[in-house]
Amino acid sequence: xxxxxxxxxxxxxxxxxxxxxxxxxxxxxxxxxxxxxxxxxxxxxxxxxxxxxxxxxxxxxxxxxxxxxxxxxxxxxxxxxxxxxxxxxxxxxxxxxxxxxxxxxxxxxxxxxxxxxxxxxxxxxxxxxxxxxxxxxxxxxxxxxxxxxxxxxxxxxxxxxxxxxxxxxxxxxxxxxxxxxxxxxx
Amino acid sequence: xxxxxxxxxxxxxxxxxxxxxxxxxxxxxxxxxxxxxxxxxxxxxxxxxxxxxxxxxxxxxxxxxxxxxxxxxxxxxxxxxxxxxxxxxxxxxxxxxxxxxxxxxxxxxxxxxxxxxxxxxxxxxxxxxxxxxxxxxxxxxxxxxxxxxxxxxxxxxxxxxxxxxxxxxxxxxxxxxxxxxxxxxxxxxxxxxxxxxxxxxxxxxxxxxxxxxxxxxxxxxxxxxxxxxxxxxxxxxxxxxxxxxxxxxxxxxxxxxxxxxxxxxxxxxxxxxxxxxxxxxxxxxxxxxxxxxxxxxxxxxxxxxxxxxx
Numbered sequence: 001x002x003x004x005x006x007x008x009x010x011x012x013x014x015x016x017x018x019x020x021x022x023x024x025x026x027x028x029x030x031x032x033x034x035x036x037x038x039x040x041x042x043x044x045x046x047x048x049x050x051x052x053x054x055x056x057x058x059x060x061x062x063x064x065x066x067x068x069x070x071x072x073x074x075x076x077x078x079x080x081x082x083x084x085x086x087x088x089x090x091x092x093x094x095x096x097x098x099x100x101x102x103x104x105x106x107x108x109x110x111x112x113x114x115x116x117x118x119x120x121x122x123x124x125x126x127x128x129x130x131x132x133x134x135x136x137x138x139x140x141x142x143x144x145x146x147x148x149x150x151x152x153x154x155x156x157x158x159x160x161x162x163x164x165x166x167x168x169x170x171x172x173x174x175x176x177x178x179x180x181x182x183x184x185x186x
Numbered sequence: 187x188x189x190x191x192x193x194x195x196x197x198x199x200x201x202x203x204x205x206x207x208x209x210x211x212x213x214x215x216x217x218x219x220x221x222x223x224x225x226x227x228x229x230x231x232x233x234x235x236x237x238x239x240x241x242x243x244x245x246x247x248x249x250x251x252x253x254x255x256x257x258x259x260x261x262x263x264x265x266x267x268x269x270x271x272x273x274x275x276x277x278x279x280x281x282x283x284x285x286x287x288x289x290x291x292x293x294x295x296x297x298x299x300x301x302x303x304x305x306x307x308x309x310x311x312x313x314x315x316x317x318x319x320x321x322x323x324x325x326x327x328x329x330x331x332x333x334x335x336x337x338x339x340x341x342x343x344x345x346x347x348x349x350x351x352x353x354x355x356x357x358x359x360x361x362x363x364x365x366x367x368x369x370x371x372x373x374x375x376x377x378x379x380x381x382x383x384x385x386x387x388x389x390x391x392x393x394x395x396x397x398x399x400x401x402x403x404x405x406x407x408x409x410x411x412x413x414x415x416x417x418x419x420x421x422x423x424x425x426x427x428x429x430x431x432x433x434x435x436x437x438x439x440x441x442x443x444x445x446x447x448x449x450x451x452x453x454x455x456x457x458x459x460x461x462x463x464x465x466x467x468x469x470x471x472x473x474x475x476x477x478x479x480x481x482x483x484x485x486x487x488x489x490x491x492x493x494x495x496x
Contacts, residue, residue: 022212022215050216051212051216053212060212073481073486077228077229162437
């Protein structure tokens with residue numbers, strides 16, 4: 001019986017240890033930037049949720065498309081209604097991994113290059129993407145950033161002819177996350 | 187209960203929290219973290235008008251909307267008048283979004299040399315999810331001033347005699363991406379009418395809607411039924427119900443509404459209460475609304491940021 005108890009306690013503490021490897025945010029920032037000769041369009045979303053598992057290197061993001069703020073209200077409406085169809089596809093997600101996670105020392109302050117690869121889902125279309133980002137560990141806090149291009153056509157997003165000169169074929173996506181330790185109460 | 191069993195139970199009880207932590211899929215944890223959100227319906231209509239009538243759409247805060255409306259002559263005027271296109275009535279209007287729920291507008295139309303202004307207030311927004319509201323509800327009140335020269339300048343004329351008032355409640359639901367419908371109880375009051383027999387007040391129920399045929403195009407319709415109420419039957423018996431069909435084309439910053447209607451006037455006092463054309467006779471006016479938005483301040487961003495949910 002004692003053995004069983006010990007076993008149980010060991011299992012439990014293992015559970016807690018796994019727990020402590022997770023970091024999360026609800027206020028991550030993702031920016032779209034479209035550059036054309038006609039105009040530059042920028043949209044910001046400061047309500048991105050993300051979890052990073054520093055043990056396994058697993059990384060997930062969820063982005064509510066309606067939370068992107070455009071400079072012009074009408075652009076925001078058209079973005080949601082016509083291009084990404086937010087009513088049909090409310091969320092974009094990324095589910096992937098830091099493949100060189102062993103090279104990142106989350107216990108030591110510093111800046112680390114992180115190779116990330118995984119599945120990006122936008123407008124109901126999933127594509128595998130790879131990019132290189134930066135992880136900064138400072139005073140026990142973890143922040144992550146990355147910049148990568150997204151081709152609009154890859155995700156089956158149709159841009160009508162009349163505005164095709166105003167919207168870039170490739171959108172530059174910037175990701176900036178400041179993580180905090182994950183707890184159930186968060 | 188044996189000791190072993192007790193131990194086992196204890197063991198299982200101990201495991202429960204560990205199991206709940208052991209959600210392998212980070213995506214599931216993210217979903218739990220987010221909780222339920224409120225989804226507000228947006229883009230119920232392409233623009234601020236269904237055809238002649240106001241839609242529940244308001245220009246965003248800090249956005250100025252210019253609307254140029256044209257109604258040509260009657261199609262049944264024939265080839266000599268080029269099926270109405272030789273004549274045109276027009277209205278020039280500006281609308282401004284003071285906040286997400288408040289909008290004011292002014293306009294000038296050559297029909298009866300009418301100046302008009304209105305205030306539009308959004309009371310409820312259709313939503314699903316955390317907060318459920320089946321419809322959006324907007325109130326519009328307008329005042330119209332007929333500034334034609336006085337018919338009889340020699341008698342004592344009062345400015346108040348030039349005024350008409352309109353009050354509407356717009357109740358709309360976006361059923362899906364393609365279909366939106368709107369009900370519009372309407373009251374028109376004219377301070378002065380031409381003869382003693384005519385009613386100063388007109389009550390009407392309007393219905394409108396749109397069917398989106400492509401992401402940038404929709405077909406809209408609108409009908410105002412004049413209520414034949416006891417004591418208010420003159421208008422119902424002597425004027426026509428307004429029926430309009432339009433084809434909306436949105437091109438980025440512009441919305442074009444190409445329409446056929448039996449109403450010549452472009453203000454509520456005229457198209458609800460003084461429509462004379464009959465569709466069956468071919469008294470149909472071809473026309474268009476051209477709406478263009480100008481972002482004059484970045485109010486909408488600030489409002490969204492403050493996340494004020496009203």
